Amino acid sequence: MDDKPVLTVNVVTPDGSVYENTTTLAICKTTVGEVGIMPNHIPMLASLAIDEVRVKVAEDQFDEIAISGGFLEFSDNVLSIVASAAERKEDIxxxxxxxxxxxxxxxxxxxxxxxxxxxxxxxxxxxxxxxxxxxxxxxx
Structure with a gap:
């Protein structure tokens, strides 16, 4: 991720921040299907399904976050995910x-x-x- 454009991923719950990182790809499951978000993606707002958010951290490696619904907003290369509950894979x-x-x-x-x-x-x-x-x- 040297010179490539990146996006910032923030996952928050009512209890506070659960995850923050920069990446070139985040994959989320919305209530109408899966969406991959890369830098400079068009702005969007969507409801999230109970599923996982995957954030690319290396060539074949992803951080995984369990999401209990919520919504995502993407604009200006910032992906904000607001969920009622969220847990990183290693914290489950x-x-x-x-x-x-x-x-x-x-x-x-x-x-x-x-x-x-x-x-x-x-x-x-x-x-x-x-x-x-x-x-x-x-x-x-």
Whole structure:
């Protein structure tokens, strides 16, 4: 990334900054599909899905951040990601994520049994968040 143009990636949550780095490529999953953002990309604003943000740090190496929804804004070579929750791959507590997955699965089963549609939707979102964290933490 010597003379190439770069962009700055900032990931923030209500608890503060989770990640900041410069890169030549960031890949995000929006609610309508995946987007790759490179320096000088057109300005954009998009809702983020519960998924990962990948930030290129070397030829075949990416930093991975688990995102629990939110939105991104890109302009003037600054990618700002605001998420309700975000964790860097190396900060994910897999035991805690497994327990969250198990709790969500129990809540789903109970909500189906009682036909509580609102609780079912909330439990499904919790399950997606836990699965996202587990998937990212298991990447090599």
């Amino acid at each position: 507590d897999t035991i805690r994520a497994k327990r969250a997955k198990e709790r969500a699965e129990k809540r789903i089963a109970q909500a189906k049994q009682t036909q509580d549609i609102d609780e079912l939707k909330r439990a499904e979102v919790s399950l997606r968040r836990a699965m996202n964290r587990l998937n990212i933490s298991s990447h090599k």
